[in-house]
Amino acid sequence: MNLLRYIVGGSDVLGMNARNLNYISAGYNREIRRTIDHKLLTKRALRKAGLPVAATYGIISSFHSLHDFDWAALPNSFVVKPNLGLGGRGIIVVYGKQKGSTNIWIKADREPIDVAVLKTHVGNIIEGNFSLGSQPDKAFFEERVKIHPDLKPYVYRGVPDVRVIIYNGVPVMAMLRLPTKKSQGKANLEQGAVGAGIDMSTGITTSGIIGKGKIIIELPETRLKVAGIVIPGWHEVLTLAVQAQRAIGISFVGVDIAIDKDTGPKILELNVRPGLKVQLANLAPLRIRLEQVKVKKDTQVEQAVAIGQSLFGKTTNKEVDTHSGRTLIGIVEPVKLLYGKKDLKEFPVMAKVDTGAMSSSIDRGLAIKLGIDVKSAKTKFVRSAIGREQRSYIELIFKLRGEKVKAIVSLADRSKLAYKFLIGRRDLKKFLIDPQVKRKRGV
Amino acid sequence: MHPLLQAMIDAGISHDTLVFLLSVPLVATIFAFSRQVIGLRSFGLYVPLLLTYVLLTIGLGPGLLMLLLILIVATLARLLFSKLRLLYIPRMAIVLTLSSAVVLALFYLGSQVALYKEINFSILSILIIIFLVEEFVSIQIKQSARTAFWLTIETLVLVIAAFYLIEWPVLQTYLLSHPSVIIVGSLVINLLLARWSGLRLTEMWKFRAIFKKPKT
Numbered sequence: 090m091n092l093l094r095y096i097v098g099g100s101d102v103l104g105m106n107a108r109n110l111n112y113i114s115a116g117y118n119r120e121i122r123r124t125i126d127h128k129l130l131t132k133r134a135l136r137k138a139g140l141p142v143a144a145t146y147g148i149i150s151s152f153h154s155l156h157d158f159d160w161a162a163l164p165n166s167f168v169v170k171p172n173l174g175l176g177g178r179g180i181i182v183v184y185g186k187q188k189g190s191t192n193i194w195i196k197a198d199r200e201p202i203d204v205a206v207l208k209t210h211v212g213n214i215i216e217g218n219f220s221l222g223s224q225p226d227k228a229f230f231e232e233r234v235k236i237h238p239d240l241k242p243y244v245y246r247g248v249p250d251v252r253v254i255i256y257n258g259v260p261v262m263a264m265l266r267l268p269t270k271k272s273q274g275k276a277n278l279e280q281g282a283v284g285a286g287i288d289m290s291t292g293i294t295t296s297g298i299i300g301k302g303k304i305i306i307e308l309p310e311t312r313l314k315v316a317g318i319v320i321p322g323w324h325e326v327l328t329l330a331v332q333a334q335r336a337i338g339i340s341f342v343g344v345d346i347a348i349d350k351d352t353g354p355k356i357l358e359l360n361v362r363p364g365l366k367v368q369l370a371n372l373a374p375l376r377i378r379l380e381q382v383k384v385k386k387d388t389q390v391e392q393a394v395a396i397g398q399s400l401f402g403k404t405t406n407k408e409v410d411t412h413s414g415r416t417l418i419g420i421v422e423p424v425k426l427l428y429g430k431k432d433l434k435e436f437p438v439m440a441k442v443d444t445g446a447m448s449s450s451i452d453r454g455l456a457i458k459l460g461i462d463v464k465s466a467k468t469k470f471v472r473s474a475i476g477r478e479q480r481s482y483i484e485l486i487f488k489l490r491g492e493k494v495k496a497i498v499s500l501a502d503r504s505k506l507a508y509k510f511l512i513g514r515r516d517l518k519k520f521l522i523d524p525q526v527k528r529k530r531g532v
Numbered sequence: 533m534h535p536l537l538q539a540m541i542d543a544g545i546s547h548d549t550l551v552f553l554l555s556v557p558l559v560a561t562i563f564a565f566s567r568q569v570i571g572l573r574s575f576g577l578y579v580p581l582l583l584t585y586v587l588l589t590i591g592l593g594p595g596l597l598m599l600l601l602i603l604i605v606a607t608l609a610r611l612l613f614s615k616l617r618l619l620y621i622p623r624m625a626i627v628l629t630l631s632s633a634v635v636l637a638l639f640y641l642g643s644q645v646a647l648y649k650e651i652n653f654s655i656l657s658i659l660i661i662i663f664l665v666e667e668f669v670s671i672q673i674k675q676s677a678r679t680a681f682w683l684t685i686e687t688l689v690l691v692i693a694a695f696y697l698i699e700w701p702v703l704q705t706y707l708l709s710h711p712s713v714i715i716v717g718s719l720v721i722n723l724l725l726a727r728w729s730g731l732r733l734t735e736m737w738k739f740r741a742i743f744k745k746p747k748t
Contacts, residue, residue, distance in 0.1 A: 100731045102739045106568055107729035209619070218620040218673070304741055365735075374742055 101374035103365055112256070112341040112379065113362060121339050125361045126221060129172050129229060131337065132358075138336035140329065141355045143168075143347070144232040149211050158211075160192060160204050163230060169210065171219040172227040175362075177277025179219030181210060182233065182247045184274070197246040197274020234347040234355055239321045243267050243308055247274025250347040251287070251320060253330035254363055254375070257340055257385045260327050260397035261378040263287040264370040265294055265320060266345075269309050276345075278366055283308060285315050286371030290402020292323025298369045317415060317519075321348055327394045329354045335390070341379075343367075416490050418442060418520045424510060425488040426451075428459040435488070438510050442522055446513035448482070449496050452503035455510070456483065466500055487512075492519050533708050547708075551698065552585065554707040557718035559584055559694045561725075566690055568725045571734030574687040575667045583664060583687070584694045586657045592695055596688075598638065599661055602631045603684065606665045610672055620673070627669050631662050 103112075124130045132142045146167055149155050165186045171179040182197040192204040213219070214228040234248045243249065247268035254262045264284045268274045271281030278284050278300060285297035297315035299305050305315055320326060330344040333356050343363025346354050368375045378401055388396065420442050425435040436459055456463050466481035480499045487494055489512070496516040503509050533541075537550055563580055566572040574580050587595040609627045618626075635658055672680040697703060707714060736743070 102731060102735070102742055104729075104731035104735045105571075106732065110727065110729045213620055216620050302738060365739075368739060368742055372742055374739075 101377040102368060103374065103376040103379065105365065107376060108362070108365065121337060122361065124337060125339060125342070125359050127172055128170060128174075128358050129227065132356075135333060135336055135356055138332070140332055140336060141352065143234055143355050143357055146230040146232065148227055148229045149215065150227040152212065152215060155208065155211055155215065160207070165194075166233045168231045168233050169207065169214075170229055170231055171214040172229060173217075173220035173224065174214075174226075175221060175360075176279045177272075177275045178279075179210075179214055180275055180277075181207070182268075182274035184233075184246060197268065198270065199246075234357075235350045237321050237348045237350045239319065240265075240267075240348070243311075243313060243318055245270045245272075245274075245310075247272070248276065248347050250276045250345045250357055251326050251330075252284075252360075252363065252367060253327060253344045253346065254367060255330055255334040255342050255344060256379050257382045258331065258334065258388060258393045259382045259400075260289065260330055260394065261382060261401055262367055262371055262373070262375055263289060263327075263330075264367045265318060267308065269299070271300070271309075278302075278364060283315065284366060284370035285318060286367075286373065287320065288403045289327075289400075290398045292320040292326070294318040294320075295403070296370065296372050298366060302366050302369045304369070304372075322353060324394065326354050327397065328390060329356060331390050331393050331397075333359060340385075415519060415521045416492060417523045418490060418517075420522070420524055421508070422489055422512070424512070426459065426510070427486040427488065427493075428461060433486075439508055440487075440489075440510040440512050441508040442512050442517065444514045444517065444522065446511060447515055448499055448513040449485075449487075449516050450499040450501045450503070450511050450513070451483075451485065452506075452509040453500045454502075454504050456500055461485070463500055487516075489520070494519070534711055537708050537711060551704050551707055552588070554711055554714055555698045555703075556581070557714055558707070559698070561718045561721050562694060562697075563690060564722055564725050568728050569730075569732060571732030572686045572690060573683055574690055575664070575671075575683060579664055579667055580687050580691050580694070582660045583691045584698070586660050587691065587695045588698060589654055589657045592692070595657075595661075596692075598635070598658075599664070601638070602634055602661060602665055603668060605630055605634045606669050607672065607677070610669050624666055624669065627665065628662060631665050635662070 100107075124134055129145070129148065132145065135142050146163060147158065149158055167183050169179075169181045169183070174180065181202070183194045183202065184197050184199075185195050187193040187195055187201055193201050194203075194207075196202050211228045214226055217223045217225045220226040236244060236248050240249050244267050249265060249267045252264050252266055253260050264286055266276035266278065267283040267285065268276050269282055273280065276282050278298070281300045283297055283299045283305065285294035287293070288295050295316050297305050297308075299309060307313060308315055326346050326348065329346055333344045333346075334342050337359060339359075339361065341361075341363075343360035345357040345360065347357050348354050365375070381400060382396070422440055422442055423437060424440045425437050427433040428436055438455070453463060461483055463481070463483065466483045468479055468481045470477055471480050480501075482497050482499050485496050485498045487496060487510075494516050496512075503511070540550065541547060559581060560577060563574065563577055567574065583599075589595075590598075606627050609630045610623075613623055613626060668680055668684060671683060731739075
């Protein structure tokens with residue numbers, strides 16, 4: 090039945106057909122389209138509206154000016170972009186000059202690039218080889234935004250940016266785009282970057298994908314979680330995105346914003362055809378959100394931001410620490426133990442949070458009651474407060490404040506204790522403990 | 533046979549020409565459907581259409597063989613010259629030159645080996661195949677070899693399906709007896725497709741992770 094509903098076009102997920110038909114072609118005239126397709130025109134319009142954009146160091150619009158271009162005048166670090174490019178194609182991120190050299194730079198992937206290669210690349214841009222419909226194009230050099238220290242650990246090289254989808258003046262969905270080794274410093278998913286969905290109300294990432302849409306838990310080549318990244322100045326980012334949309338006057342647009350460590354958020358570019366993978370990054374459908382703001386209202390920028398945050402923010406009752414993005418828990422917490430062979434059943438129990446213990450432990454009697462095979466438990470010798478002792482461990486999944494935790498739990502006789510389940514610090518990595526947090530009533 | 537078409541055949545227009553002409557709306561509709569509803573990508577609309585008629589003219593086996601050979605040569609040429617930092621248009625001209633040389637070599641082989649002597653390598657068909665190479669290599673350069681490869685595979689699947697459809701005698705008879713159904717039907721279906729805003733089948737697969745998640 091669901092399948093039929095999707096086929097008839099009632100899907101909550103935004104597909105290519107609906108995007109092109111109902112949102113893109115319905116939303117703008119030729120004048121606006123021209124402005125947006127030409128990155129340089131967009132920048133000019135935004136600058137005119139008094140909004141911060143990345144500085145332009147130089148423009149090469151013909152082979153003549155390519156020949157005369159003063160390469161020595163370029164700063165050590167910059168980005169080369171085609172004026173009419175899309176999907177990150179034709180962009181080269183230059184990280185710095187090679188030591189002791191005047192005309193060799195280092196790209197984001199640490200490979201050297203000399204001026205001759207850059208010239209050929211610019212030549213290809215001018216010829217229109219990266220542009221929409223292969224029309225002749227201009228190449229321009231742009232400031233490489235200085236990465237914010239809060240985001241630095243998550244990025245291989247290059248600059249991360251935030252893509253905010255705006256519809257009818259309201260921010261509806263966003264993702265943080267993190268360059269990877271594979272994407273060569275570019276923040277485009279098509280090039281292999283990571284896209285992390287963002288909780289609209291808090292500006293904290295929730296989930297993520299890499300490249301063509303593979304869902305990931307950890308960032309590539311690191312053990313860092315893709316969820317829980319806090320975007321610095323989230324409110325400012327949303328405000329700037331809304332302002333950018335209003336300055337250009339297009340109803341459906343993706344605004345890319347980078348956050349400079351010194352000067353704060355800057356608009357990189359606008360996209361008339363924002364990719365649909367933002368939905369996968371957020372694990373949330375977009376069309377249903379667009380429908381919610383279908384009726385256009387005249388709002389102040391501040392109001393529009395607040396509407397977006399409250400409509401599309403995560404509606405959980407959990408408290409989140411705004412610095413680390415981790416869920417706050419108290420000393421005693423209701424948890425749900427997942428048990429059963431095929432379909433997992435949930436067993437509610439009150440648990441004691443104990444950072445003094447390394448591993449979690451469960452009452453043997455309770456484990457048997459849940460049908461856990463205690464005989465197959467693995468035994469290990471551990472050092473504890475009472476000396477060396479033998480303990481048996483089982484694997485168990487539990488849910489705490491909506492987070493699933495896969496734990497290795499020791500079996501113990503807790504029958505005389507107030508709490509039949511104890512959570513040790515090994516299973517508390519996703520949480521911050523605040524003794525003041527009140528426990529929720531009724532598991 | 534529709535009387536109008538019968539009159540044309542009597543006047544000397546070939547049966548094959550009429551079948552070709554009437555199959556254009558049908559094949560175009562199939563391609564439009566596979567893009568909008570199934571989500572198969574292809575090299576636009578005219579590349580698969582042209583390719584279908586190339587195969588119909590010179591035969592499925594020899595046509596695919598020639599296409600495959602030229603694609604391999606073009607890809608090798610692109611890889612060979614990618615290190616040299618060449619501008620796009622001259623680089624493409626080099627690729628086309630090499631493709632022509634390969635076709636020439638194929639002709640020589642054909643003239644020596646009896647197997648391919650009978651094949652009608654019409655000039656137009658060969659030109660079309662060579663020009664398809666430009667599309668193919670341009671996607672390799674502008675996007676990625678992987679994208680180009682999958683686009684080619686998807687295009688070939690569509691083209692081969694269309695080939696067998698047009699070769700099917702039952703369909704040929706139908707085309708010739710109900711030309712108006714084909715034309716009006718194609719118009720109606722394409723009007724519907726043009727206003728179709730549902731998810732494509734491939735998108736349902738792509739976004740399956742979102743569907744799996746319970747609604748909040």
